[in-house]
Amino acid sequence: MAAITTTPRQKAGWGVTNFVVIALALIPVLWMVSLSFKTPAAVLDPSFIPSQWTWGNYDQILSTSQFVRPLINSIGIGIIATLVAVVFASMAAYAIARLRFPGKSVLIGMALLIAMFPQIALVTPMFNIERSLGLFNTWPGLIIPYVAFGLPLGIYTLSAFFREIPWELEKAAKVDGATPFQAFVKVIAPLAAPGMVTTAILVFLACWNDFLFAISFTSTISSRTAPAAMEYFSGSSQFTVPTGPIAAAASFITIPIIVFVLFFQRRIVAGLTSGAVKG
Amino acid sequence: MAEIILDHITKRYPDGALAVEDFTMDIADGEFVILVGPSGCGKSTTLNMIAGLEDITSGELRIGGQVVNQKSPKDRDIAMVFQSYALYPHMTVRENMGFALKLAKTPKDVINQKVEEAARILDLTQHLDRRPANLSGGQRQRVAMGRAIVRDPAAFLMDEPLSNLDAKLRVQTRTEISRLQRRLGTTTVYVTHDQTEAMTLGDRVAVMRTGVLQQVASPKELYETPVNLFVAGFIGSPSMNFLSGTLEDGKLRTSLGDFALSERLRREVESEGTGREVIVGVRPENFEDASLVSPDNRPNGITFHASIDVLESLGSDVFVYFTRGRDQGVNSAELEELAQDSGRGDAGGTGDTIVARLDAATRIREGHDAELWIDGRQMHVFDPASGRNLSLAVSREGDGAAIRAVSPASGTAEPPAASETGSGQPVSGGAGEAT
Numbered sequence: 001m002a003a004i005t006t007t008p009r010q011k012a013g014w015g016v017t018n019f020v021v022i023a024l025a026l027i028p029v030l031w032m033v034s035l036s037f038k039t040p041a042a043v044l045d046p047s048f049i050p051s052q053w054t055w056g057n058y059d060q061i062l063s064t065s066q067f068v069r070p071l072i073n074s075i076g077i078g079i080i081a082t083l084v085a086v087v088f089a090s091m092a093a094y095a096i097a098r099l100r101f102p103g104k105s106v107l108i109g110m111a112l113l114i115a116m117f118p119q120i121a122l123v124t125p126m127f128n129i130e131r132s133l134g135l136f137n138t139w140p141g142l143i144i145p146y147v148a149f150g151l152p153l154g155i156y157t158l159s160a161f162f163r164e165i166p167w168e169l170e171k172a173a174k175v176d177g178a179t180p181f182q183a184f185v186k187v188i189a190p191l192a193a194p195g196m197v198t199t200a201i202l203v204f205l206a207c208w209n210d211f212l213f214a215i216s217f218t219s220t221i222s223s224r225t226a227p228a229a230m231e232y233f234s235g236s237s238q239f240t241v242p243t244g245p246i247a248a249a250a251s252f253i254t255i256p257i258i259v260f261v262l263f264f265q266r267r268i269v270a271g272l273t274s275g276a277v278k279g
Numbered sequence: 280m281a282e283i284i285l286d287h288i289t290k291r292y293p294d295g296a297l298a299v300e301d302f303t304m305d306i307a308d309g310e311f312v313i314l315v316g317p318s319g320c321g322k323s324t325t326l327n328m329i330a331g332l333e334d335i336t337s338g339e340l341r342i343g344g345q346v347v348n349q350k351s352p353k354d355r356d357i358a359m360v361f362q363s364y365a366l367y368p369h370m371t372v373r374e375n376m377g378f379a380l381k382l383a384k385t386p387k388d389v390i391n392q393k394v395e396e397a398a399r400i401l402d403l404t405q406h407l408d409r410r411p412a413n414l415s416g417g418q419r420q421r422v423a424m425g426r427a428i429v430r431d432p433a434a435f436l437m438d439e440p441l442s443n444l445d446a447k448l449r450v451q452t453r454t455e456i457s458r459l460q461r462r463l464g465t466t467t468v469y470v471t472h473d474q475t476e477a478m479t480l481g482d483r484v485a486v487m488r489t490g491v492l493q494q495v496a497s498p499k500e501l502y503e504t505p506v507n508l509f510v511a512g513f514i515g516s517p518s519m520n521f522l523s524g525t526l527e528d529g530k531l532r533t534s535l536g537d538f539a540l541s542e543r544l545r546r547e548v549e550s551e552g553t554g555r556e557v558i559v560g561v562r563p564e565n566f567e568d569a570s571l572v573s574p575d576n577r578p579n580g581i582t583f584h585a586s587i588d589v590l591e592s593l594g595s596d597v598f599v600y601f602t603r604g605r606d607q608g609v610n611s612a613e614l615e616e617l618a619q620d621s622g623r624g625d626a627g628g629t630g631d632t633i634v635a636r637l638d639a640a641t642r643i644r645e646g647h648d649a650e651l652w653i654d655g656r657q658m659h660v661f662d663p664a665s666g667r668n669l670s671l672a673v674s675r676e677g678d679g680a681a682i683r684a685v686s687p688a689s690g691t692a693e694p695p696a697a698s699e700t701g702s703g704q705p706v707s708g709g710a711g712e713a714t
Contacts, residue, residue: 171332172365175436176379176426177353186378190369 029254035247043243057248061233067249069221070229074253077139077225078207081146085203086196088147089154094184096155097162098170108155115152123216130217137219145213150203157202161195162188201264205257226253281343281356281433281466282308283329288338290324290490298324300490302338309464311457313481315471316513317616321490322470323438329468330436331355343433353382358427362439364419366411366426372398373407376425397425400459417448424459434466441476453479474514478502486510488616508666509613511560511659517598517634519560521614524660526555531660533559534603536581538655547669548660557669558614560659563598566635568643569650580654588632590645597637599649613666 006014035043036057038050045051061067092111096104126145127136135141165188173183189196214228221229230249233242283306290299299321306312314322327333329340331352340348347355358379366375374381376397377390385393398404401421411419420440427435440456441449457480460467471477477484478498486493486501486509494506498514505511511519524533526548531538540548548557569582585601592598635651643649660670 166363166365168361168363168365169367171330171352172359172361172367172426173378174332174352175330175357175359176430177382179353182382187367 032247033251035243036251038244040240040244057244058252061245061249061252066221066233067226067229067245070224070226071253073139073221073223074208074225074227077142077146077223078204080139081143081150081207082200082204084143085147085150085154086200089151089199090158090189090192090196092151093155093158094162094188097159098167111152111155114148115156119149119212123212126213127216136217137223139223141217142213142223142225145217146203146207146210150206153202153206154199157199158192158195161192161198165191198264201260205260208253208257282306282310282341283434283466283468284339284341285325285329286339286341288325288328288340289336290321290328290333291336298490299328302492304485304492304495306466306468308466311460311467311469311480311482313469313471313477313484314487315474315477315484316487316493318472319489320487322472322487324490325487326359326436326438326468326470329434330357330359356433357436358430358432358434359436360423360427360438360440362442364411364423364440364443366419366422368411371408371410372403372414372422372425375411375422376429379426379430393429393431394425397429400428401425416444417452420444420452424456428459428463432465434468435460437467437469439471440469442471442473449476456480475516478514484514486513488513488613504668504671505659506668506671507613508558508560508661508668509617511661511668512614512617515562517563517636518617519562519659520633520635521661522559522561522603522633523663524557524559526557531557531559535653536583538581538658540660544660544670548662556663558661558663560661561633561653562657563634563636565654565657566637567652567654568637568641569652570642571638571640572652577652579656580652582650582652584648584650585633586648587643587645590643592639595639597639597641597643599635599637599643599651600632601635602632 031048034048034050037053037055038045039052039054039056042050042052092107095101096108122145130136130141135144169187169191170183173187174180178186209227210225211227214225215231218224218228224232226249230246233245233249285302285304285306288299288302289297291297302321302325304312314325316322324333328335329342331347331350331354335348339346342355342357367378370378373394376394380390380393394407395404398407401424403418403421403425406414406418406422411422414422420443423440437456441452444452453476456469469476469480478501481498483495484498484501485495488509494501494510496504501510501514505514508521512521522533522535524531526532526540526545529540529545531540548555569577572580585603587599587601589600590597591600637643637651658670659668661668
């Protein structure tokens with residue numbers, strides 16, 4: 001292949017474009033971080049860098065159960081939903097990758113359909129269902145929809161990973177005396193571990209970032225997750241907007257995302273593209 | 280240890296494709312049997328059916344006297360070596376080899392002892408705690424073998440275990456497998472598409488073509504008395520030369536010269552009812568430099584002249600290649616299939632290049648005309664329609680040589696290529712002309 005040559009002019013052009021794109025993406029985030037370090041009085045100060053740095057907003061949100069409890073909910077619900085989704089998705093994906101069975105294409109189609117379905121359209125019916133089933137404002141009330149919407153993503157990502165594992169390994173395990181379940185657990189699953197980790201990260205991020213279900217299916221902090229809880233922050237009086245604490249909470253829950261993405265960047269990209277290119 | 284009996288085994292896929300048809304074979308306890316054939320002939324499918332990795336459509340499979348058609352692989356007590364080795368990448372060599380025993384809930388110390396014993400036999404002791412990714416191809420192959428032998432199974436099934444090794448290692452490993460099998464005395468079924476492996480390893484070789492078993496015999500028998508064109512062309516390297524021949528006045532007329540037919544063979548050819556056209560098969564080693572043939576031996580064959588296109592000297596032997604310009608070549612579905620399998624069809628090589636293996640003492644030179652002798656006693660005559668070896672039926676009846684040379688004089692009466700270029704004269708550019 002011929003090397004793509006770039007003139008200094010082109011390089012400069014690309015540099016400017018990249019800078020603009022990154023700036024557009026980062027400025028709101030940096031603005032939020034900046035706000036979280038400003039004192040309540042300086043919130044309306046238009047300067048980008050706080051004139052007076054303070055941890056006050058963080059102290060405030062972390063000292064009340066209004067944020068700490070939802071944070072625990074977020075972590076708990078996210079982890080449980082992720083585990084359940086990955087276990088079910090890996091079993092389904094394995095079947096899809098390996099077996100021929102009637103209704104396979106229907107299953108794949110349904111999974112895709114669920115992934116495509118506008119969630120907002122489901123909120124009202126699900127709200128009614130959850131209320132009559134007694135799931136409203138409970139952990140399972142959020143875990144179940146998160147699993148439902150995490151599964152299609154998981155099935156797609158994992159079946160791409162399973163397809164890349166040589167079938168002969170499974171045959172070898174069978175001849176070695178393994179039952180199909182043992183072959184899956186002892187041979188196939190360990191090899192698909194990178195795929196499972198990727199899927200888990202993607203599903204967890206989806207749960208962590210969700211606002212729609214969290215605000216719709218909860219009513220108290222006993223099950224409200226962090227993004228929804230920020231809605232209910234109150235200012236020092238009813239006439240002040242709690243801008244600082246909200247900015248602090250938003251910055252706080254963004255940290256795990258940034259850490260995740262930095263650590264697992266390659267994995268996430270692999271997971272998102274594996275089905276597209278190789279599958 | 281067990282015998283394996285395949286009783287009219289047939290495999291038909293749900294889409295109707297027939298992979299294996301009516302395969303019947305008894306494999307004795309401790310026997311080393313090779314399934315050989317070109318790709319797509321159903322040999323691996325047969326092996327997978329024995330392993331239990333594919334369902335048997337009809338027929339009965341018995342291992343050690345028990346019908347195992349419905350048994351899952353784990354209940355058949357067989358070990359398998361795969362072409363890709365199929366080592367578990369996340370386990371060490373020790374864990375790979377002990378996996379089957381661990382699943383069988385064998386006590387840990389017994390597993391360790393067996394794995395170490397196998398590792399010692401296979402020279403893997405210092406690699407026991409490494410992972411397959413860090414091993415060379417040959418070492419991986421040995422781990423795959425080790426995984427099979429630690430189990431002490433009723434039978435070993437091997438699916439082209441050497442095809443991923445380089446040529447030198449393949450020969451070395453081949454002898455090792457042979458030695459190992461003799462030492463363990465375990466019934467072994469070995470699948471390969473390489474006829475050299477088939478000939479060197481097996482007690483018996485089963486040749487398959489398009490799902491049908493062609494012939495089961497010892498390597499020697501297969502080589503000397505192939506039942507049909509396909510087996511004749513598949514077994515032997517370089518492969519048998521095929522010429523078209525015509526039956527005329529009790530003689531077999533070929534582009535190399537005329538051969539007298541025995542009465543029986545003539546009747547056999549005529550009774551087949553496919554007319555007077557036959558295909559004549561001659562192995563490369565049945566040619567010789569005419570000047571090196573003793574006068575006593577000469578009457579057993581005929582001599583002819585040919586212009587040598589290519590000469591390959593291997594030290595121990597000399598291979599010469601020449602073409603018979605006049606020959607139309609032979610047409611047969613079986614030969615076409617063989618040509619495709621060996622890549623000859625795609626390479627654009629003509630089917631009528633003849634290969635002869637001569638004594639290293641020969642003075643024949645490339646590009647020159649040479650007088651060659653052909654042993655008439657070793658020729659095979661095939662029916663072009665059915666591919667059946669007609670000379671076989673005759674020679675089995677104890678008639679001796681099926682074909683004799685007409686006579687030394689008349690044998691040389693028709694030196695086709697040479698007569699066109701000037702007999703006996705060194706021909707410059709003969710190679711070019713012959714092609």
